[in-house]
Amino acid sequence: MNRLVAAVIASILGMAWVGCSYASPAAPLPDPVVDTPLAGVSGMQTAVLAGGCFWGMEGVFEHVKGVTRVVSGYAGGNAETATYDQVSTGRTGHAESVHIFYDPARISYGQLLKVFFSVAHDPTELNRQGPDTGTQYRSAIFYANADQKRVADGYIAQLQAAGVFRRPVVTQVVPLKGFYDAEAYHQNYLDRHPNQPYIVINDLPKIAALRQQFPAWYVDR
Template sequence: MKNPSNPSSPRRLALAALALLGGMAVWHAMPSLAAEAAVVIPAPAEDLAAAPGAASETAVIAGGCFWGVQGVFQHVKGVTSAVSGYAGGDAAMAKYEAIGSGRTGHAEAVRITYDPRQISYGQLLQIYFSVAHNPTELNRQGPDSGTQYRSAIFPANAEQARVAKTYIAQLDKAKVFGKSIATTVEPSRTFYPAEAYHQDYMTRNPRQPYIVINDLPKVGNLKRVFPDRYRAEPVLVGTTGTLQ
């Protein structure tokens, strides 16, 4: 769990360890907690065309801590909303305190609303696999471990599922990561928005050590690897009213 107010959380303990060891100065001696590196990957060979007249579509993905994944996609052109939440389990247990056990079936996820006339589903997946997380890690990302931090795609329909599975097969065949992709494709799962204090977390806490070390580099990688997709001003839940 990464709640800074929870003294027993792995994320809290990691930050405390950094403080005891001298903070950011010792970061390079602790590679096990390092931010995931960007990997330049090919675009999907198959993608979804924008439906005639469609101005808005949604995609739900999970790739470790939702703070960073949300933060990345808030900086992507064509994305109109990115909401942190939970997917993979039932409504009754879709609460931060519960999913931290790793036994509820949920993953920390992000629901992306986007304009398919500006960016496609496949292009979102390319950013997801390339800079938002490391898709070869099983049930963990960076300093966080547990099934709630798994790499997963929650397709909204059969077409999204087909594109996701085809893209994973394409990347595995090309061996772009050097290891097999661990990302699961989990259809027919409901997304539940997370608590308000988790929304826009990267933007509201840019100097928190966890954010500085693990998440801000992902936004930097987005700007470097996908300069045409990057926008400097993030789209925030707090200004769009898209938490529901």
């Protein structure tokens, strides 16, 4: 079922899906051993991550220090199929993703990945997140350069070796071939619909977890 349609039905019926899907590690995640150092001067870099519904992913990273902008969109497929209706079929190769713009002098790529694996989603769920199923909801890191690939591969290997999750990490690490902005009605969706049942059940707990687990990195918007 189209998530927007399901959300409307849930609102009308006063129902919602059960449970928020974000990582539940057996122990706090370690800092990445392999990372890029903080830059000496402010600037702008980007990261593209996929971890289920982009509403929640966008909402989480908008509250991370050093992040200046987050855009919901699609990555993994081609431009011709980058529309919500087409991506929702699960046959386009796209994943719902977020394009994160951040200041590398304030937060590193590895630190963004720590948030990604800790509270933004559950990296052990294959082709699904919580109530949403299909390859469009897969966990993926779309790297733009060799440094991002090195940090992503290194951190996943580190997490696997440490056994911090009860199941294996299934996050893909794949090259970024293109990012396509989602439709305007998807942008800042969480902020504009904070009382929608889907948001309350599945996404607001992620932001609360960010604030609790990473108080030094959490910022109000």
